[in-house]
Amino acid sequence: MITSNGYVLEERPERLGRLEPVPTSLRADRDALWDRLRRDGYLYLSDHLDPALVRDFRTYYFDMLAPTGLVEPGGADEGIDSNADIDLALTRRVLFxxxxxGDRxxxxxxxxxxxxxxxWFLGDDVHLHKRRIxxxxxxxETGIGTATQAHYDLVYLREGTDRVLSMWxxxxxCAVxxxxxxxxxxxxxxxxxxERAGTLTMPAASITADLPGLADEYDSRWLINDYRAGDVMVHSAHIVHASTDNVDPHRRIRLSTDIRYQRVxxxxxxxxxxxxxxxDGL
Incomplete structure (x- = not known):
C-alpha cells in the first residue's frame, strides 16, 4: 500500500505507473532531451552522479545532526532513525x-x-538559486504536510523566469x-x-494533499520509482509533483535536496x- 499524507494511492494502471529513465543512447543528445522534457515534463537521469559523492554527503549530514538524537548510535552512515524524541531547537540551528x-x-x-x-543542457552560463532546500x-511521521503535498514549482517563483529547471x-x-x-x-x-489562459483557480503554495483525488481530477497517473543513490530528477516549473510517505521497515530516514538552475x-x-x-515565507 502506497500512501501520501495518509491518502492511499490507487494502484490501478490508470492511476499509477512508473517513471521512465532517459535511455543511455539519448543522454548526450541535447535536442532529444529537450523534446523529452517538453513531452514528459521531467528527465529521469539514473546514475547521473557518483553514488559515493551522494553517500558521503548523506553520512556528513547525519553526523552533523547526530547530537540532536535523530539517528541511532552508529547509524549515521545509513541514516537509521533513532525512533526517539529529538532536540528540535538544536536541529534548526545545525540545519540553518x-x-x-556550509561548504559541503x-x-x-x-x-x-x-x-x-x-x-551544457541550457547552452548558456547558468545561475544556481541560493535558496536550496x-x-x-x-x-x-504522519499528518498533513509530513510528505510534500501536490504542487508545481512556478507557484513559488513568480518574480523570475518560468524557464527555471529544478533538480531533485x-x-x-530512496524506494517508494x-x-x-x-x-x-x-x-x-x-x-x-x-497559466496562459489565466484560469487557474488555486495558485496557492500547495494544490492538495489528496493525491488520489487529484489523479481523478486530471484523469491521470501518479508516476513513481525506486531511486538509487546517484539518480537525479530534472523537471519543469509546471509539472505537478509530490512525495509518498516514509514507511521504510528498516527505519531509514529519507533525505533529499531540491535545487534550481536557470540561464543567467x-x-x-x-x-x-x-x-x-x-x-522565510516561500
Missing part, C-alpha cells in the same frame, strides 16, 4: 546555521556533474516506501494551458537569492 550555508552543501549542489550538465523525513536529488537510496518523489503524468500541459540571461527571482531558512 551550519549545513545549509555548496560543493554538492554546484558539483561539475550538476552545474556542468546544466550549462534539504529535507529529511523520519519513518512513520535523493541523498541515498522511503518517501520518493511522484509526478502527475502530463500535468504540465494542463498547467501551462491554464533570464530574469532571476530575487527572493530566492538568500539561503533557505525556517520561516
Amino acid at each position: 546555521d551550519d549545513v545549509v550555508p 552543501y555548496a560543493a554538492l549542489t554546484s558539483h561539475p556533474s550538476i552545474r556542468g550538465w546544466f550549462q 534539504i529535507r529529511h523525513t523520519r519513518p512513520g 536529488i535523493p541523498l541515498g537510496d 516506501e522511503t518517501g520518493g518523489l511522484a509526478y502527475l503524468e502530463g500535468s504540465h500541459h494542463r498547467v501551462m494551458a491554464q 540571461s533570464d530574469p532571476i527571482d530575487w527572493r530566492w537569492q538568500e539561503h533557505w531558512f525556517e520561516g
